[in-house]
Structure formats: C-alpha cells, structure tokens
Amino acid sequence: MSILVTGGAGYIGSHTAVELLQAGYDVVIVDNLSNARADVIDRIEKITGRRPAFYHASCADPKELERIFSRHTIDAVIHFAGFKAVGESCRKPLQYYRNNLDSTLCLLEAMERFGCRRLVFSSSATVYGMNNPVPYVETMPALSSSSPYGWTKVMNERILTDYAAVHPDASVILLRYFNPIGGHASGLLGDDPNGIPNNLMPYVCRVAAGQLEKLTIFGNDYPTPDGTCLRDYLHVVDLAKGHLRALDYAGTHPGVEAINLGTGKSVSVLELVRAFQNATGVRVPYVMGPRRDGDLPEVWADCSKAKRLLGWQTELDMEEMCRSAWNFVKRHEA
Ligand code: UDP
Numbered sequence: 568m569s570i571l572v573t574g575g576a577g578y579i580g581s582h583t584a585v586e587l588l589q590a591g592y593d594v595v596i597v598d599n600l601s602n603a604r605a606d607v608i609d610r611i612e613k614i615t616g617r618r619p620a621f622y623h624a625s626c627a628d629p630k631e632l633e634r635i636f637s638r639h640t641i642d643a644v645i646h647f648a649g650f651k652a653v654g655e656s657c658r659k660p661l662q663y664y665r666n667n668l669d670s671t672l673c674l675l676e677a678m679e680r681f682g683c684r685r686l687v688f689s690s691s692a693t694v695y696g697m698n699n700p701v702p703y704v705e706t707m708p709a710l711s712s713s714s715p716y717g718w719t720k721v722m723n724e725r726i727l728t729d730y731a732a733v734h735p736d737a738s739v740i741l742l743r744y745f746n747p748i749g750g751h752a753s754g755l756l757g758d759d760p761n762g763i764p765n766n767l768m769p770y771v772c773r774v775a776a777g778q779l780e781k782l783t784i785f786g787n788d789y790p791t792p793d794g795t796c797l798r799d800y801l802h803v804v805d806l807a808k809g810h811l812r813a814l815d816y817a818g819t820h821p822g823v824e825a826i827n828l829g830t831g832k833s834v835s836v837l838e839l840v841r842a843f844q845n846a847t848g849v850r851v852p853y854v855m856g857p858r859r860d861g862d863l864p865e866v867w868a869d870c871s872k873a874k875r876l877l878g879w880q881t882e883l884d885m886e887e888m889c890r891s892a893w894n895f896v897k898r899h900e901a
Pocket of ligand 1: 746765766767768770782783784785786796797798836859862866
C-alpha cells in the first residue's frame, strides 16, 4: 500500500515516514524543503533500510501532484505540508493563508481526480481557540484560533469536512496535536528549525548546546502551580505511531473524525527545563521574562477518544523525550 506523505521531510512527517516504512508501507514524500533538509530522506533510508520516493516540489503545485498521482497508485495521504511558525504567520498572514490553504485544496483536487479517498490531516490543539476550558475534548467548539497559522488549521479542517460531506466514501481524520517534542531513538531525526527556534524544546536544546546564551521563560505569573504555563508534551515517535492507527481506522470508517493526540498530562515550562537537566546532565541557564502574546496558561488534551477509536496512547515518558531531543542535537552538531 502506497502512502503519500506531504511535508514528509519535516519534523513530524519524517518520523511518520519511518514508522510507515517499518510497518511495510510504500512511502512517497512530497516536500518543497522550505523548512526541511534534503538529507532527511537519506536519514530515513539509513534508519529503515528502505528509501521513500521523494519529490522536491510544492504540494500547492497541481502539475507536480498530477505527476505524482500518475506515477504512483496512492492509497491514502497524510498531509503535513504547511508553514507552521505562529509568530511569522502574524507578520505574513497572506503567505500563510495562500500556502496552507492552497496546498490542501490542490491535494484534494488531485485526490478527487485519482479516486483517492483516505486522508489524515495534521491539525493542532490551536483550533480550540482561547475560550475552551482544559482538558480539551473533541466535542468542544474548535472554530477559532489566535494566529493566522492557527486559523489555517481551523479553515483546513472546515475544507476537509465539507469535502467529506459530498464524498460519502471518503474518510478524513483530523489529528489535533498537542506539543510534540523529542526525536528518533537513532539520533538521526529531530526538530531542526531554521534560525532561532520559537518552540520551547528546540530553544532549550540550543541553550544546552551553548549556541544560545539562555532561555527566557515567558511569564511566571500565570495562575498555575509554579506560575509558568502548562502544556501537554508528547514524544514525536508516539505521535507518528498515532498516524498509522488513524490510517487503519480511516480504511474502514468513512466520514470525518477529529481526534486529539496528547498524553492527557500537563507539564510546566519549569518542570520541562528541570526534566531536561535531569535527563541529560546538562545545565540550561534561564531567566524569567514577560508573557508572550497569545499564550494560554494551560493547554492539555482529553485523549480518551484516541484510545477508544484508535487504541492509541503514548508510551514514552518525559525523560525519553528530553534525552532523544538532546541526542539529536548533539549528533547533529558533530
Ligand atoms: N516558552 C518559553 N520560552 C521560549 C519558548 C516557549 O517560555 O523560548 C513557553 C511558552 O510560553 C509556552 C511553552 O513554552 O508556555 C510552550 O511553547 P511552544 O512555543 O513550544 O508551544 P505552544 O504551546 O506555544 O504552541
């Protein structure tokens, strides 16, 4: 069975490609490498012993999609391709809307033409917006966000839902991720953002590696036990495995399902920094700073639907998340 993985050279896409190849699927990756490196494909091959077909192309380019769907019999698509930096999306909203919506529309048009009806979409907890109480449950309104990036997730969920409504044989799974961190056990894959990282774990790793001087913790006056924000961090390999479960489920269940993927546990910024220091033995200097605009005090998942429908739950703990994130950065530096 052939799976098209859009954005498959990226952080979550590459880990998912590994799990797919190891489970015996054939994998076709399309990625424009706007935020990923070409040698990720070599690393995927090194880990799995199998090389995915790779197209260096934009998933918003109908001609390229035509070429890919003509050459391969694609049974299902996992759609990761999209810009993902929250802050950048506030400065460049049009680019974000153009890219992230076009890629989904072009993909659906190609799927429609070639009779491919199974899709797993990379969504985000950001669709729960600013007003829902934690833990987030899939039945809550998920119709707003705090950034253009987040709005593209809301809009893409809408587009996919409307598409499925007129294709009764289509199955669409909207996977709402919480905070994926960590890397592959081999040390060959991990979170490798261009420039100065926005997300907490890659920033912590760069500080630990001495590439950045110190971490600024964005706010310690939140109404949480230690005053810093609470998030639901999950291991990227657990997350990747969730996509395989979703793919299976979609194979026998037409319709649309939104499903949270998280641990159901909340961890503060300070707890994460301490866990990282304990797991790696490396010090992470930090200072307290002001709150970051748009941050919520607490975000975590109710994961019962993932367990019920997919039989999925996380297996790897915070220590493993920290160790694997650091292992990747260390190997990568060398
Ligand atoms: N954070 C921080 N310093 C940083 C980056 C992030 O204190 O340099 C905090 C941020 O305020 C949030 C948590 O770490 O409470 C996770 O942030 P991230 O950007 O990784 O994910 P988010 O949940 O905001 O999407």
